[in-house]
Amino acid sequence: MLSPPKTKNKYLKRSTLLIREVTCVINETNVSNFLLLGLTEDPALQPLIFSLFLSMYLVTILGNLLIILAVSSDHHLHTPMYFFLSNLSLADICLSTSTIPKMLVNIQAQQHSITYAGCLSQACFVLDFAGLENCLLAAMAYDRYVAICHPLRYTVIMNASLCGLLLVFSLVISLVNALLLSLTVLRLTFCTDLEIPHFFCELAQVIRLACSDTLVNNLLIYVAAVLFGGIPLFGIIFSYIQIVSSVLKIPSVRGRYKAFSTCGSHLCVVSLFYGTGLGVYISSTAVASMMYSVVPPMLNPFIYSLRNRDMKEVWGKIFCRTTFLR
Template identity: 65%
Template sequence: MVQGNDTPTSEFLLLGLSEDPELQPILFGLFLCMYLITVLGNLLIILAVSSDSHLHTPMYFFLSNLSLVDICFTSTTIPKMVVNIQTQSKAITYAGCITQMYFLTLFGGWDNFLLTAMAYDRFVAICHPLHYMVIMSPQFCGLLLLLLWIISSLNSLLHSLMLLRLSFREDLEIPHFICEIKQMIKLDCSDTFLNDIALYLATGLLVGGPLAGILYSYSKIVSSICAIPSVQGKYKAFSTCASHLSVVSLFYCSVLGVYFSSASTHSSQSSAVTSVMYTVVTPMLNPFIYSLRNRDIKESLKRILGMAHTKGTIVLGLKM
């Protein structure tokens, strides 16, 4: 990468959410706590699913992978932001910025695909219950997960290679707390037509496509639920979708909120602030949504916490 004066560039400057010195300690504590809550909450979901044989089903298989992706997703952004605040440095190396952008796109795309796979799982479970175990076999779920990983990886690789061809002007300040693709393209001093086309096509296909699939799945699910004669049957069918529907709504509403907010205000700083919703808040809330609205997860967590408390009591008793 080179600047406009053909001198090599080694780093970018992430301006963050605010340049006010008085807000830095507050932001440091807030984002550190949110990161720890995100990691702990999602680890508990993974532990609950892996340790309970009753949860070894396609729905919880995708859920545990969603929790893993959420941990990785936040780990690509918050630690660097917290370190920069603590060290009072805004710098991120060129290689570090490209790497962060790659993994941010990778895990963000995989998050999107997993929500679509979970919607399809609920569609099959409710609309084709008799064929559920045949359609959603372990082999199919594994191959589907692998396919989603490959597509997301290729998309991230494409954007990374497209960025490597750009040359940048001297102003390398990114008005964001992450190396976001759109903000990096804006720093380019050459023709960005191909980058813009790749970005819009990828967004349309890899975000619009899954969203359309989710909406179609839930339209069929709602039709099937309405056809159930008993109120209790309707409630039971809907309760199996409630947690996932809440997560889908939170994820896509926050993403669309970021898009429309930045489009209406034309402010990069406003876009950075609203981006906190889908990069930090949504991964943090996912475990709470699933644990609070899902009886199986709650019972599994209670058993795990009960066993941990019992072992702790035994160890303390032996020491005394």
């Protein structure tokens, strides 16, 4: 017995909807580009933003390269603290390079697109170098703890093997964390609205654009924040609790000041890093992301140069040497 015309139309509509759904899934999976909206879409402000970020990038590169040059050229700075500082400067250079050049190219070309692979790669690099900086700050806090709380055993504890092991461990942990969070994005499908309201591909913003279930990705982000972010922060806090406890036992005021002065630069960098990072989680705006990814790498060389007597002496030697050669 033949089906009524209404039944045929019903099956035809279902088939059409099924074809549309399959086509939609194929289109969602084959994502080609994301759009980075940047700080503003006002064309009149683009030259100003270009000049500002170019200047900040050049200052970041130059300042951190000078830190690396100073540490490598003076044997008096071949100590664990400056070993970690030079690696921190290198991480700052890489962090800035992973975001700012692409933004400058987009402004110059007057386009906002970034490829799917490029977006995930950028998110991975940002996570990697930010995580490396996080671990290095914890290693530097441990170095200050040993120097102040166990000064007689400092050279024995903070030997070259331990410093190298801490650096390798920091590199591996930050890389594993970045790859884990970035590669899990590959399981997501994306809809047509692929606009990221930042000047670089921040992982949390990319995940928000997915139209599939993101529970696993969000859960991994929270777990990684607790493990890879919380543990180094706890180590820094614990180290400084022990440092303050030991310094308060020093009878002379001058001795206390001298002990605290060795930690001043590190405390400023830690406050800047975690303060701006907290601002990103409280307010996930483009300005907050800029403060987190651009400002600390630029200011870190100034903090260590202006507040550190050893660095000032090395800068003076390099300046005098350069002037004499001229």
